Amino acid sequence: MTSVLESLNGALRRALEEDPRVLLLGEDIVDPYGGAFKVTRGLSSAFPGRVLATPVSEAGMMGVAAGMALRGFRPVVEVMFGDFLTLMADQIINHASKLGWMYAGAVSLPLVVRAPMGGRRGYGPTHSQSLEKHFLGVPGLTVLAAAPLPIGAGDPGSLLHAAIRADQPVLFVEHKLLYPLALWDGDRLAELDFTPAGADAYRLSLRAAPAPALTIAAYGYMAELAREAIVRLAYEREIFCELVIFTRLSPFDPQPLLESVRRTRRLLSVEEGTRSLGWGAGVLAAAAEGGLPLLAARRLAALDLPVPASPALEKAVLPDVDAIIQAAQKMV
Amino acid sequence: MNESLYRTMYLIRRFEETVLAEFARGAFSGTTHTYLGQEADAAGVLAHLSPDDLVVSNHRCHGHFLAYGGDPRSLFAELMGKASGVCGGRGGSQHLHWRNFYSNGILGGTLPLAVGMALAEKRKGSGAVTFAFLGDGALGEGAVYEALNFASLWSAPILFVLEHNHWAQTTPTHLALAGTMTGRFAAFGITARELNTSDVLVIHAAAAELISQVRVEGAPRALIIETERFGPHSKGDDPRPSEELERLRRERDPLAIHAPRLPAEARKAIEGEVDAVIHAAFQQALADPSPDAAALTPAIMP
Numbered sequence: 001m002t003s004v005l006e007s008l009n010g011a012l013r014r015a016l017e018e019d020p021r022v023l024l025l026g027e028d029i030v031d032p033y034g035g036a037f038k039v040t041r042g043l044s045s046a047f048p049g050r051v052l053a054t055p056v057s058e059a060g061m062m063g064v065a066a067g068m069a070l071r072g073f074r075p076v077v078e079v080m081f082g083d084f085l086t087l088m089a090d091q092i093i094n095h096a097s098k099l100g101w102m103y104a105g106a107v108s109l110p111l112v113v114r115a116p117m118g119g120r121r122g123y124g125p126t127h128s129q130s131l132e133k134h135f136l137g138v139p140g141l142t143v144l145a146a147a148p149l150p151i152g153a154g155d156p157g158s159l160l161h162a163a164i165r166a167d168q169p170v171l172f173v174e175h176k177l178l179y180p181l182a183l184w185d186g187d188r189l190a191e192l193d194f195t196p197a198g199a200d201a202y203r204l205s206l207r208a209a210p211a212p213a214l215t216i217a218a219y220g221y222m223a224e225l226a227r228e229a230i231v232r233l234a235y236e237r238e239i240f241c242e243l244v245i246f247t248r249l250s251p252f253d254p255q256p257l258l259e260s261v262r263r264t265r266r267l268l269s270v271e272e273g274t275r276s277l278g279w280g281a282g283v284l285a286a287a288a289e290g291g292l293p294l295l296a297a298r299r300l301a302a303l304d305l306p307v308p309a310s311p312a313l314e315k316a317v318l319p320d321v322d323a324i325i326q327a328a329q330k331m332v
Numbered sequence: 333m334n335e336s337l338y339r340t341m342y343l344i345r346r347f348e349e350t351v352l353a354e355f356a357r358g359a360f361s362g363t364t365h366t367y368l369g370q371e372a373d374a375a376g377v378l379a380h381l382s383p384d385d386l387v388v389s390n391h392r393c394h395g396h397f398l399a400y401g402g403d404p405r406s407l408f409a410e411l412m413g414k415a416s417g418v419c420g421g422r423g424g425s426q427h428l429h430w431r432n433f434y435s436n437g438i439l440g441g442t443l444p445l446a447v448g449m450a451l452a453e454k455r456k457g458s459g460a461v462t463f464a465f466l467g468d469g470a471l472g473e474g475a476v477y478e479a480l481n482f483a484s485l486w487s488a489p490i491l492f493v494l495e496h497n498h499w500a501q502t503t504p505t506h507l508a509l510a511g512t513m514t515g516r517f518a519a520f521g522i523t524a525r526e527l528n529t530s531d532v533l534v535i536h537a538a539a540a541e542l543i544s545q546v547r548v549e550g551a552p553r554a555l556i557i558e559t560e561r562f563g564p565h566s567k568g569d570d571p572r573p574s575e576e577l578e579r580l581r582r583e584r585d586p587l588a589i590h591a592p593r594l595p596a597e598a599r600k601a602i603e604g605e606v607d608a609v610i611h612a613a614f615q616q617a618l619a620d621p622s623p624d625a626a627a628l629t630p631a632i633m634p
Contacts, residue, residue: 055485060444060478067448070434071386072456090475094438095445103429104420139631251631 004148004156005179008039008114011157012076015164016047019074022164024051025061026078026114036080037116037179058087062113066096066169069111076164082117082173083129096169097140108167112160118175118221118272119318124309130220130273130302132173136250136282142166143250145173147223148181150194154202154247155183173249175221175272184227191231197256200248205241206234212242213332214296215260216324217269217283219246226270229324237325239332249279254286261287266296266331270324275301296331300324334593337379337532339602341371341587344395346610347404348563351394351411355567359618360411364425367395369530369562372586373495374399376535377463377555380543384460386453388446389435391426392495396465400433404610408617416620432460440466440473443492447479450488454550461546462490469500471516472508480520483552491539491546492517492524492554497561502571517554524554530586533593560584 002010015022024040030053034041044051054061058079065075079085085092096109119128135143144163146156156174163170184194189204197203204227205212218226223245233239244260246252261267267287269280280299287294303317348366355364367374370392378387378399389396397407402418410417411425418428426437434449436442446464453460470476471494483490494513498505517524523545525538535557542553560580564570570577591599 055478055481057478057481059441059475060447060482063441063444063475063479064448064451064482067445067450068452068455069448070445071449071452073452090438090441091444095436095441099429099434099436102419102423102427103434104422106419106429253632 001182001185002151003179004146004181004183005037005039007155007157007183008146008160008174009041009043011161012040012043013046015076015161016043016050021072021074022050023068023073023075024078025054025065025075027054027056027080029053029078035078037176039114039179040078058084059091062088062091063095065111066091066109069109070099070107074110074164076112076114078114080116081127082115082131083126085115085131085135088113092135092141092169092171093138097138100168101140109169110167111169112163112172113170114172114174116174116176118177119307119314120177122309122311122314125306128307128314130271132171132249133273133278135171136252136279138250140168141250142168142170142248143173144170144248145220145246146175146178147220147245147247148178148183149202149245149247150184150189153194153196154245159247173220177221178224181224197244197259198253200246200253201256202245202247203256203260204230204243204245206230209234209240212240212264214239214241214266214268214328215257215264216241216243216328217246217257217267218243218271219249220272222270222272222319225321226324228321229328232321233325233328237329239328241328252282252286254290257283257286258290258292261290261292261294265293267294268298268300268327268331270300270319272302272318274304275299276304298327298331300327334590335598335602337375337536338587338590338594338599339606340375340399341532341590342603343404343606343609344371344374344398345587346606347398347407348394350610350614352563352567354614361413362424363566364411365392365566366563367392369560369580369584369586370495370497371395372530372532372535372590373493373557373559376532377493377539379536380539381463382460384432384458386432386449386460386462387434388442388449388462388464389428389433390439390442390465390467390470391437392467393426393428393435397428397430397433397435402428402430402433405613405616406430408614409620412617413622414617414620415623416617421623439470440476443476443479444482447483447488447490450483450490451486454489459547461543462488463493464490465493465495467500468494468496468498468505468509468513471513472500480517480522484520484522487551489546489550490552491542492552494554494556496556496558499561499565501565502569513556522552522554524556526556526558528558530559530584531589532586533590
């Protein structure tokens with residue numbers, strides 16, 4: 001059994017082993033601490049001089065990494081909390097993502113920013129957000145999101161490893177609650193059909209079940225919650241759903257979604273970021289523009305509020321399995 | 333050396349004068365920031381470039397680009413949005429890249445990149461140093477100080493060239509800056525040399541010393557040059573009275589300061605040659621075709 005954390009750590013180790021141009025930068029990422037969420041644990045010991053503890057200086061480290069990328073290295077930056085991406089936003093949007101195209105393709109920027117996102121740990125309004133929606137649609141920036149998908153079929157380590165080998169900047173979103181989860185394996189997928197749907201998406205539905213009446217689109221940790229939800233919906237309510245999981249959020253390829261919704265004619269998007277003008281809005285717009293005869297479409301997301309620290313309030317703000325089930329029930 | 337410095341400064345002067353004049357006639361689009369009055373900075377500092385060295389520049393980058401050896405025709409064409417431009421018309425006046433020259437129009441944000449580039453060269457052992465230009469206006473940006481910290485902490489082989497022209501667009505420095513400029517570098521343990529001159533030889537000599545320290549020690553240095561901008565920030569935004577500008581041109585013109593050091597004939601020969609280069613470059617750029625909009629390729633086609 002492999003956890004998401006082990007998968008990511010293994011990918012970083014493999015990338016460092018394979019390519020001397022790979023460097024890691026971030027706050028508190030060296031041993032013995034090994035990073036706030038331990039994703040880099042052991043790596044500074046195994047690769048001396050290539051895992052660089054930075055000052056608390058997000059814009060600086062992002063710019064330094066981009067400069068290194070411009071001059072032949074392949075840096076992987078860890079931002080301690082995804083919330084701090086705001087401090088890097090100028091470097092990401094006005095520099096790293098732009099230079100390749102702006103300089104007429106004469107430079108490449110192989111660079112990954114790993115961002116632990118999300119709430120449900122009571123960290124409060126500035127350490128619990130899912131800010132990726134603000135980086136979707138930035139030309140030149142690829143946004144990927146880890147999910148606990150099976151080894152060889154979208155697993156977080158392979159996704160990260162491919163991102164490090166890519167020649168353009170990648171924002172790599174890791175929901176904090178994913179780290180201890182086991183990757184989906186035979187046990188977890190026992191009653192489910194899991195298949196790739198294009199290059200960056202996957203389809204999950206109940207095996208030998210009636211045709212699904214609803215497509216649920218999700219990414220990241222919400223894919224884990226949606227997996228639980230579709231099983232319960234089937235067994236408890238006899239509502240059969242197809243889950244489409246995206247590992248690449250931007251640029252957004254809607255084909256896997258359209259293929260599914262064409263059959264189900266109902267679409268529910270679920271995300272942990274705030275609801276207004278977010279990922280789900282883009283997903284529903286793609287379905288609407290796809291000319292499909294939609295019977296129902298809904299977005300499930302966080303309430304448009306900061307993420308509260310109080311467990312009772314946080315639970316009310318962020319969507320959970322029950323919320324997915326309730327939303328699905330209203331649509332079928 | 334006197335002749336090559338004069339040629340560089342005269343080339344920049346004629347280029348920028350052409351830009352302002354032809355902007356008014358509609359040859360260019362968008363915006364621009366000319367280097368008029370500051371020619372000695374780029375000429376004096378970049379005379380010390382080795383072939384592998386890097387230059388990171390800002391919005392006021394034409395002078396740096398031309399002193400680096402950039403082609404005036406490509407630069408004219410870039411300002412016109414032509415296919416033959418430095419970046420095929422994608423960047424415009426403040427976004428240039430050619431060989432090891434990089435500019436971006438985000439003030440201060442270029443410095444962390446410059447430090448990262450310098451550190452990359454150090455890691456590779458290439459021996460290249462990075463010249464990073466900034467203006468006094470950029471001192472308001474936090475990214476500058478993060479970059480200085482990284483540069484000193486990790487010993488980046490970089491020379492920061494701070495061109496203090498007294499104005500951030502239309503805001504005088506005294507309304508924008510507390511403390512001192514040297515103090516800013518000193519706070520990070522970076523030795524800074526401060527000049528108040530438009531004499532290219534003075535700048536050349538100071539830069540020589542600092543660059544050699546950067547090369548030998550593999551550590552950052554800073555050169556602060558108090559200079560004078562003769563033109564507007566951009567095209568028509570200059571609150572200074574014309575008497576003040578006339579005085580500056582009388583007292584602080586780097587070309588007038590340096591010209592007497594050249595034999596009159598040599599100077600005239602340089603001016604004639606450069607005038608012809610600029611004229612031809614402008615005419616060629618003007619005749620060049622626009623880029624093909626049909627060739628634009630977004631990641632996902634709508």
